[in-house]
Amino acid sequence: MSTTDRVLLLLDDPTGLASVGIRSVDPDSEHVSVLDLGVTRGDGIFEALDAINGVAQSLEPHLARMARSAALLDLPKPSLDVYRAAVASAITESTSSHLLVKLVMTRGIEGGTATTGWVYAEPVGDFTAARRDGLRVITLDRGYRHDVAHTSPWLLQGAKTLSYAVNKAAVREANRRDADDVIFLSSDGYVLEGPNSTVILQFGSHFVTPATDQGILAGTAQAAFFEFCDASGNSTEYRRVTPDELVAADSVWLASSVRQLVPVRELDGVPRGFDRAVSAAALEYLLGRRR
Numbered sequence: 001m002s003t004t005d006r007v008l009l010l011l012d013d014p015t016g017l018a019s020v021g022i023r024s025v026d027p028d029s030e031h032v033s034v035l036d037l038g039v040t041r042g043d044g045i046f047e048a049l050d051a052i053n054g055v056a057q058s059l060e061p062h063l064a065r066m067a068r069s070a071a072l073l074d075l076p077k078p079s080l081d082v083y084r085a086a087v088a089s090a091i092t093e094s095t096s097s098h099l100l101v102k103l104v105m106t107r108g109i110e111g112g113t114a115t116t117g118w119v120y121a122e123p124v125g126d127f128t129a130a131r132r133d134g135l136r137v138i139t140l141d142r143g144y145r146h147d148v149a150h151t152s153p154w155l156l157q158g159a160k161t162l163s164y165a166v167n168k169a170a171v172r173e174a175n176r177r178d179a180d181d182v183i184f185l186s187s188d189g190y191v192l193e194g195p196n197s198t199v200i201l202q203f204g205s206h207f208v209t210p211a212t213d214q215g216i217l218a219g220t221a222q223a224a225f226f227e228f229c230d231a232s233g234n235s236t237e238y239r240r241v242t243p244d245e246l247v248a249a250d251s252v253w254l255a256s257s258v259r260q261l262v263p264v265r266e267l268d269g270v271p272r273g274f275d276r277a278v279s280a281a282a283l284e285y286l287l288g289r290r291r
């Protein structure tokens, strides 16, 4: 990766109240204090999106989700205008036509009043094989009931926080079991989401995803997939999903920004099929979006 591919923009004030300044700095130098609560506690929020041929995909849904995450963490409101401007600058500054863009806001230095924020962009990796051939996925218990966001909001389920150590540990567990990725189940037996993805099931021309009132993220790639379904005359539904339905479905996909759409080709050690035509057409739609 060359240095002109990658762009790091520091925000003078992520809330935009004191300043709307955005500074381009060397991504290979250090910029964040070791006293920053984002570093010491994972106390902050982020978003990750694609920019393809100059277009930041699903930018507004990502910004809206960032604002929701900030509210769940009692963080000051991020200035969506400042982040929007920084994303636009990152896309303009980078020489790459397909970028992963990360938007970050932390609670700042302990005892201080200022938040810390930045936008970082780098070329995306190659997901061709996973998108075409699918992934081996295991189900793992997340240890929370499906209604945990309602009963225990302090657990921050449904917020996109910087604390992804658990999500990373789950993928390592999958790797130990000779699999690639994970679908989390609630402790009371419902399908939730992947550590970095939303689950989509196909039953003929009907497409289903777990309802977002279950302490999971509202996926932007899944929302775009449902747009594709609606446009092609299929029906869509948000509801509770059981693990048995993962087995019974014609196809299961993991949808997320950047990797976009990957089919599940093995579930808990059992090979399973997927609709290759729908998978390819939906992927083309997702990659071809102009917003």
Ligand code: PLP
Pocket (backbone or CB within 6 Å): 048, 193, 194, 195, 196, 197, 198, 216, 217, 218, 219, 220, 221, 222, 255, 256, 257, 258
């Ligand atoms: N669920 C979790 C826990 C995630 O981390 C992500 C994205 O990284 C998603 C779902 C999918 O969200 P999106 O499609 O907006 O990338």
